Amino acid sequence: MRAIGVIRHSPNRRVNKEEFEELLRSAGYEILAIVEQTREEHPKYNIGPGKLQEVKELIKELNPDRIIFANPLTPSQSFNITKELKIDVIDKWQLVLEIFEKRAHSKEAKLQVELANLQYELPLVKEAIRRIKLGDRAGFKGMGEYQTQQYLKHIRYRMGKIRKELEKVKADREVKRKRREEVGFILVALAGYTNAGKSTLLNALADENIEAKTQMFTTLDTTTRRFTINGKRALITDTVGFIDDLPPFIVEAFHSTLEEIVRADIVLLVLDSSEPWREIKRKFLASIEVLKELKALDKPILVVLNKKDLTSEEELSDKKKAIEELISRKGITVSGIASISAKERDLKELYTALEEVMFTLPKYRLFEILVKEREKVPKVIALINSIGEILDVKYGETTRISAYIQVGMIKSLTKMGVELKHPS
Numbered sequence: 001m002r003a004i005g006v007i008r009h010s011p012n013r014r015v016n017k018e019e020f021e022e023l024l025r026s027a028g029y030e031i032l033a034i035v036e037q038t039r040e041e042h043p044k045y046n047i048g049p050g051k052l053q054e055v056k057e058l059i060k061e062l063n064p065d066r067i068i069f070a071n072p073l074t075p076s077q078s079f080n081i082t083k084e085l086k087i088d089v090i091d092k093w094q095l096v097l098e099i100f101e102k103r104a105h106s107k108e109a110k111l112q113v114e115l116a117n118l119q120y121e122l123p124l125v126k127e128a129i130r131r132i133k134l135g136d137r138a139g140f141k142g143m144g145e146y147q148t149q150q151y152l153k154h155i156r157y158r159m160g161k162i163r164k165e166l167e168k169v170k171a172d173r174e175v176k177r178k179r180r181e182e183v184g185f186i187l188v189a190l191a192g193y194t195n196a197g198k199s200t201l202l203n204a205l206a207d208e209n210i211e212a213k214t215q216m217f218t219t220l221d222t223t224t225r226r227f228t229i230n231g232k233r234a235l236i237t238d239t240v241g242f243i244d245d246l247p248p249f250i251v252e253a254f255h256s257t258l259e260e261i262v263r264a265d266i267v268l269l270v271l272d273s274s275e276p277w278r279e280i281k282r283k284f285l286a287s288i289e290v291l292k293e294l295k296a297l298d299k300p301i302l303v304v305l306n307k308k309d310l311t312s313e314e315e316l317s318d319k320k321k322a323i324e325e326l327i328s329r330k331g332i333t334v335s336g337i338a339s340i341s342a343k344e345r346d347l348k349e350l351y352t353a354l355e356e357v358m359f360t361l362p363k364y365r366l367f368e369i370l371v372k373e374r375e376k377v378p379k380v381i382a383l384i385n386s387i388g389e390i391l392d393v394k395y396g397e398t399t400r401i402s403a404y405i406q407v408g409m410i411k412s413l414t415k416m417g418v419e420l421k422h423p424s
């Protein structure tokens with residue numbers, strides 16, 4: 001598909017042109033031209049009417065299949081522009097959804113993308129019906145009035161059905177998560193802008209090979225793998241990458257996926273430290289916004305400055321300071337900052353930070369474990385070592401172990417025939 005891109009910069013906020021081009025390429029478009037304008041939003045066409053004429057001329061000259069706006073369009077703008085240009089017009093969010101559609105593999109991801117698409121189309125179809133009633137002839141995508149009405153019904157029916165199916169998926173996940181808690185796993189979730197290196201980090205931690213590519217939104221499905229933090233059982237989950245101003249309809253559609261972040265014990269917010277500070281800052285703040293929307297800002301968050309192999313020590317330390325400053329200025333609380341290279345598997349700082357955070361988690365409590373049968377002692381100690389931290393062992397008639405234990409593990413321990421006490 002060949003496309004002409006249109007970017008409207010606000011006078012006080014520029015759109016990132018490279019990122020837009022990257023999105024176009026990720027969706028598989030050949031870029032014929034990019035038209036840019038800086039102005040306030042025009043209510044009817046988003047860009048100015050004069051600029052629209054310029055685009056019209058370019059269409060004649062270059063013959064593209066599509067016009068793609070870097071800005072979100074209102075349903076009414078979308079209709080006005082299509083009517084004027086007589087060509088397929090899509091906006092930023094439809095472009096993102098096209099990429100999502102290509103990348104969705106699992107049933108869940110496919111359902112989520114379909115839901116987001118329908119949610120996007122709903123106001124467009126309503127606008128088409130409104131216009132037909134006002135005497136406009138063209139309905140939604142060239143459908144007549146009856147067909148457009150039927151399509152609206154179909155959208156509503158399908159959305160209801162998908163939401164129900166996603167509820168089921170959510171319930172399954174909940175069961176799985178409970179089981180994991182009971183086995184004593186520490187749940188770690190990856191979060192961050194698309195292309196930051198989340199999947200590469202998951203690979204490095206779990207020593208696996210998940211698809212990681214220099215394109216946007218490689219990962220749409222969640223992947224969970226085992227790893228260990230200083231010998232303790234942990235699980236790491238990779239999810240969909242974030243992007244600026246992620247609209248609520250996409251967040252809603254991907255909620256069951258993003259919920260992995262909400263349910264995690266620790267969130268790793270991954271940033272690409274090789275980018276200019278301006279970009280790091282923008283992506284960091286966009287990620288914080290999404291975490292806020294997910295109500296996940298109160299959990300332990302570790303900021304991970306990835307790709308340190310691409311920056312000098314000095315630059316990295318400057319960027320780290322800048323992040324610290326930004327965090328305190330914005331009143332955000334994070335549990336630590338670690339510089340790593342996922343690609344070169346240089347993860348030392350991350351492991352140190354994880355070890356520090358681990359026992360501050362609310363799921364860990366200090367217990368005294370009393371083992372009366374001597375032959376059970378080694379087994380109990382081995383189990384505690386894999387899920388908690390032993391502070392002291394006093395051998396005797398009854399062996400007394402004081403240790404940090406995950407609350408979810410109490411059941412498994414009492415099943416082994418030991419007694420647990422809170423130390424006074």
Ligand SMILES: Nc1nc2c(ncn2[C@@H]2O[C@H](COP(=O)(O)OP(=O)(O)OP(=O)(O)O)[C@@H](O)[C@H]2O)c(=O)[nH]1
Nearest residue numbers: 195196197198199200213217218219241307342343
């Ligand atoms: N030099 C260098 N490149 C890295 C590092 N980590 C990741 N990359 C590269 O960055 C690109 C993106 O990595 P991914 O792991 O796919 O990024 P992601 O955050 O999972 O991206 P999405 O799934 O699109 O959200 C790939 O080309 C990786 O090889 C690193 O530490 N150093």
Ligand SMILES: [Mg+2]
Nearest residue numbers: 198199218219
């Ligand atoms: Mg990924």
